[in-house]
Amino acid sequence: MTMKHNGAKKLSQMSNFYSTFDQINGVHPWMEAVKDGFVAYRVRQLNTGKIAYFNFALAKEMGLIPADHSDQMNDELAEKLIETFSLQIINEYDELTNRRIDPETIRPHKYMATRYLQLQHANKQGKTSGDGRGIWNGTVYNRGITWDVSSRGTGVTCLAPGAVSAQKPLKTGGTEFGYGCGLAEMDELLAASILAEVMHLQGIRTERMLCVIDLGKGYGIGVRAAHNLVRPAHLFLYLKQERYDSLKAATDYLIDRQVANKAWDIKAKGAAKYDELLDAVCKSFAEFTALLDIDYIFAWLDWDGDNVLADAGIIDYGSIRQFGIRHDKYKYDDVERFSTNLNEQKQKARLIVQVFAQMVDYLKTKQKKPLRDFARHPMVLKFNSQFVEFRAQRLLYRMGFNEKQRANILEKKDLFEKFDREFSFFERAKVSGSEEKVADGVNHPALYNMRHLLKAYPHFLSESPLPFEKRWMLEKDFFKTVLSSFAKSRDARMGEKQRLHIESFQKLYRDLVVTAAGKQKPDTILKGICERAEKLNSDKRITGNALIEMVDEIITEKKRGLPLEQIQKIVDRLVFDHNGMPEIPVGRFYKEKEFTGAVKMDLFAKLLSLVEENKESI
Structure with a gap:
């Protein structure tokens, strides 16, 4: 058998290995169910781009790759992802200008841009609005679950706000009209990849990013998946x-x-x-x-x-x-x-x-x-x-109480309501002054950091050598613990009002612990509360400002030659640090996952410092 024949056979075998992606071909049941619920577009394969990120855990959950597949990209998988998702619509502008397109690159099925209501359009009945820069790639069925798959950055549609305001077809990539480019920037796609998976690991229903394709010049295609993408x-x-x-x-x-x-x-x-x-x-x-x-x-x-x-x-x-x-x-x-x-x-x-x-x-x-x-x-x-x-359950969960302990507390509704009032006094307080401009809007910063207190206070109770009923954090220590970095000099002075609320908060917090413990002694449950509260109020929480600065840093390093496989490892590492939240069922591919990828440590250390610097920001 010749070497050439061997190579062709291997390529065929690998193509079959990833043939599960072939079901993602533009066909979607919405097209049959709601025949006027979309605009259909011919689609062409770009046959270009590089894989910047691939969600291996999600792909395994969807059955797109085998459960025992390594969390490493290979040439065959990358080629299949480019073939499946590196697409661009042939839009109205392309049709009107008779754009020359290689017929061999045109996919056999049309893909849909769905129609839906959007307040940012002048028409408030949804007659002009919907997917402005995205298409639905189709569905994936695995283990009794149907997944929707869609992409953004695949070209400007007639439903884009820019196309509607222009009252004419727009060329993909044009910037003359707002929300009329049809492309997606790499920074937003990488930010979504990180934050969506972090949200998933916190037990929040969300779309998740399956794949990001880097098309060059700062643009890319983001592929998202969920059990149902209908809004x-x-x-x-x-x-x-x-x-x-x-x-x-x-x-x-x-x-x-x-x-x-x-x-x-x-x-x-x-x-x-x-x-x-x-x-x-x-x-x-x-x-x-x-x-x-x-x-x-x-x-x-x-x-x-x-x-x-x-x-x-x-x-x-x-x-x-x-x-x-x-x-x-x-x-x-x-x-x-x-x-x-x-x-x-x-x-x-x-x-x-x-x-x-x-x-x-x-x-x-x-x-x-x-x-x-x-x-x-x-x-x-x-x-x-x-x-x-649900709010009461979530607050008590974030404080570190388990399901049985929360039930014990909520049987005493008055107790929780009294505590909630004290908690809200601190949580909702604002720094002196008024609303101020920030980079992308306005804000009036919070005065107190309750996440820090919820993490620190059970540790104080646990470590105190005094009898439980006599464990009082000094007022000045409590105030120092809870005060945020936004506090101005006049805010940092504790008055009689604050002292009274500090006293009441501590009394009610201890009452919650006693009630949560039921027939046990309070000390027997403090260790578990400390561990859960530490995880649920971690300083590794990625705020909006942190995410923006982190992705900017990654993009800058990419321009300096950072390999794409490093971006994959860094995203995986940032996400993995949020694994293991109490009571969150994340599926076996995260339970079994161990992070072993070697990240560029100087860059990763810089990213963690940005998380720390922005831990109290918006």
């Missing part, structure tokens, strides 16, 4: 347009997918299933928003249901920030309008549930009633009570 906005546009049949088709599709994936337990048939849908949505959004509130995660929610998944999960990391402390006055400046802030996320989530209530009523009656008629809908009121319950 509320995919349904709401048909509600606003009063297109009953399309709304029913889209809603039925959502229900069927969620039930098939065992995400929602909806058993009813006919119109009754929409009531169960509403109940599932209410619970999901109450839990999600409570988690964002306690974990200081900024996500730009609004009634259009654009920047969120239909099952209440994170999508589009361009508008996601993880704060170090409660900067609940921060607002992002999007030129034409400011975003919501952390405090307003609850009311916006409730408004999304209210729109769902309006939608369900329309589906059942075929008559669209005004949104205000649903302000006191039972499910909207249920959202309020469920938010309170």
Whole structure:
């Protein structure tokens, strides 16, 4: 057998080894279910680019690579990823100008850019909006779960805000009109790769980045995956347009997918299933928003249901920030309008549930009633009570209490409410002065760092030699521990008001520990609380500012010759440090994972120093 024949045989075998990627070919069930819910585009293979990041754990979970595949990129896998995902649409501008395209590079199936509601468009009914620079690559089915796969940075569509405002087809890569380029920058793709996986490891529903392809000149393609990438906005546009049949088709599709994936337990048939849908949505959004509130995660929610998944999960990391402390006055400046802030996320989530209530009523009656008629809908009121319950659970979880201990505490509702008032006094306090400009918006910084206190205080109780009831942290030590780096000189003076709250906080915190312990002695549970609180309030938390500076540093080093495999290892290492959060089921590919990749230590040390410098920032 000749050497040439041997090489061809090996290439064929490797191609078959990664043949699972062939199912990702542009075909998606949404195209059949909601026939007017997308714009179809011919797509061409770019046959260029390099793999900057590949999520091996996610790929194994999706069944795209074998479970025992090494977490190392090889030439054959890289080639398959480029073949599958290095794509660009042939858009209206290309068609009008008769752009010369090699027919052999054109994929056999058209890919869809989906339509959905977006408030940033002048038309508030979703007639012009949707995926402006992305396409849906298709679905992957593995072990009873269907995954959606989509890409951003694949060319400007007619649904892009820039194309709509220009009132003409735009050329991909053009910068004349805002939100009209159609490309994605490498810094945003790498930032999303890190933060999405960190969120996943914290037990937050989210899209995840499967792959990042570096196309050169600062641009790339980001491939994301989730069990369901449908947003509320995919349904709401048909509600606003009063297109009953399309709304029913889209809603039925959502229900069927969620039930098939065992995400929602909806058993009813006919119109009754929409009531169960509403109940599932209410619970999901109450839990999600409570988690964002306690974990200081900024996500730009609004009634259009654009920047969120239909099952209440994170999508589009361009508008996601993880704060170090409660900067609940921060607002992002999007030129034409400011975003919501952390405090307003609850009311916006409730408004999304209210729109769902309006939608369900329309589906059942075929008559669209005004949104205000649903302000006191039972499910909207249920959202309020469920938010309170989930928020209490999440706060106690973040403090380090386990499930049984939380149950013991919440049996004494009055005790928790008293503690929560004291906690909120510190958590929501602001530095003296007023709102100030920051790089991308406005903020009024938080005065106290409660994450630091939640980590330090159980250690103090655990290490004190005194009887439990006599363990009091000195007021000056407590105040020093809790004071944030944003405090001005006048803020750093402790007054009588602060002393009273410090005393009350300590008393109530100890009461929580006694109650959590039940029939045990408090000291028997302090060690576990310390360990959990240490992990859940770690200084390795990556804030929004830290992430921006870290990715800038990585991109700068890349320009100086940093190999792409180092970017992969650094992203993996940063993500892996967030593995092992209490009570978070992350799947066996993280449980079995051991980080062994050698990172460029001087660069990694620099990145960790940026995390430390920004640990209290937005």
